[in-house]
Amino acid sequence: MITHTPSWHDDEIAAVSELASDFFRREVVAHAERWDAQRHVGREVWRRAGELGLLLCSIPEEFGGGGGTIAHDLAVFEAQGYSGDFALGLSIHSGIVPHYINEYGSTDQKSTWLPAMAAGEVVGALGMTEPGTGSDLKNITTRAVRDGDHYVINGSKTFITNGSCADLIVLAVKTDPRAGAKGVSLILVDVRDCPGFAVGRVLDKVGQHGADTSELSFTDVRVPVDNLLGGQEGRGFGQMMAQLGQERLIIAAQSVGAMRRAVEETVRYTTERRAFGQSVFEFQNTAFELAECHTMAHTGRVFFDHCVEQRLRGELDATTAAMAKYWLTDRHCEVVDRCVQLHGGYGYMREYLIGRMYEDARVQRIYGGTNEIMKSIIARSMTEDTRGTLHSTPTSA
Structure with missing residues (x-):
């Protein structure tokens, strides 16, 4: 197969990738039935x-992290995609929540939470989505009312990764319901001893059965004012918009790894499986289908690497991140679907990795902002360019 080694993938990143791949194989995939059963x-x-040092790889060492760059984190997330199992909510815990704290938190907030998260002693979650809002984050209704030196929080969240296991939630709330996006704030909520906090259903999903995805409710939950992120109310929406590009790049990384694994698994299966006196791979349709899938996986890899290099230079804008998230997750679903077809009936069996990958892939096009929203961001950037070219301009959505 064609190999491609990007400039950002140096020996150190390769070592992280290898370590992460071994970790997912031994600690997650090998126990998939257990995780699926307990959700x-x-x-x-x-x-x-x-x-193993696989958590918070790009958080500074002074706060317990690995002291690396986002490239180290992305190597872990790509390895997770390649493993074919999305049960561990690592992208939220390691790639998103700690970056909110590191970017906007006080020194005390960083010192309190980041070392424990890096050790895996505290599990983080991000409480944004609500039953009635979906991706419309500026219209959330979870309310935080100031009462002396505390906020009193009431509301509910849904589709929360790590929700039932979380110790810490970065919670999106309305501190001023009349101010639209400018009334949104982010508050750190320690839910380990939290009267009024409750976990509802651990949701029964189409795929990713081992992943903890839950409903949460807050009833007169009291949180110290010092837990506000950024030190001032009304900054939450801007904070979320600034971090969404990284979240979308993380999702893209998982899809890149998954596409590569799907193609490899299917080449192996079709070369070993025989029908009508020859291997399934020797049929022209099989060879052509896999040639197309391999090309999509390789093209996606090159585009993703370009995005990573931009991110490392501080040049990745919201439009290009949206392109990566939409295009790579669409191709992820297409490649896995075609690989299932080449497995025949066995592709529809959960005992085969490709069957589980098929279940898990679909939601990649939904979370992190649906792909339809990604296309809206891209289209808006085109009309905003007064020079009439397709140059990507930063947007917020």
Whole structure:
């Protein structure tokens, strides 16, 4: 197969990738039936990831992180995609929540939470989506009312990754319901001893059965005012918009890894499986289908690497991140679907990795902002360019 080594993938990144791949194989995939049955990954897996240095790779060492760049984190997330199992909510815990704290938190907030998250002792979640809002974050209704030196929080969230296992939630709330997007704030909520906080259903999803995805409710939950992120009310929407590009790049990384694994698994299966006196791979249709899938996976890899290099230079804008998220997750679903077809009836069996990958892939096009929203961001950037070219301009959505 064609190989492609991007400039950002140096020896150190390659070592992280290899370590992460071995971790997912031994600690997550090998116990998939157990995680599926209990709908969450055991806490010992989080601690093991922390021991190996696979958590918070790009958070500064002074706060317990790995001191690397986002490239180190992305190598872990790509390895997760390649493993074919999305049960561990690593992208939220390691790639998103700590960056909100590191970017907008006080020194005390960083010192309190980041070392424990890096060790896997504290699991993080992001509380944004609500039953009635979906991706419309400026119209959330969860309310935080100032009462002396506390906020009193009431509301509910849904589709929350790591929701039932979380110790810490970065919670999006309305501190001023009349101010639209300018009334949104982010508050750190320690839910380990939190009267009024409750976990509702752990949701029964089409795929990613081992992943903890939950409903949460807050009834007169009291949180210290010092837990506000950014030190001032009304900054939450801007903080979320600034971080969404990284979230979308993380999702793209997982899709890149998954496409590569799907093609490899299907080449192996079709070369071993025989029908009508020859291997399934020797049929022209099989060879052509896999040639197209391999080309999509390779093209996606090159585009993703370009995005990573832009991100490392501080040049990745919201439009290009949206392109990566939409295009790579669409191709991810297409490649896996075609690989299932080449497995025949066995492709529809969950005992085969490709069947589980098929279930898990579909939601990639939904979370992190639906792909329809990604296309809206891209289209808006085209009309905003007064020079009439397709140059990508930063947008917020």
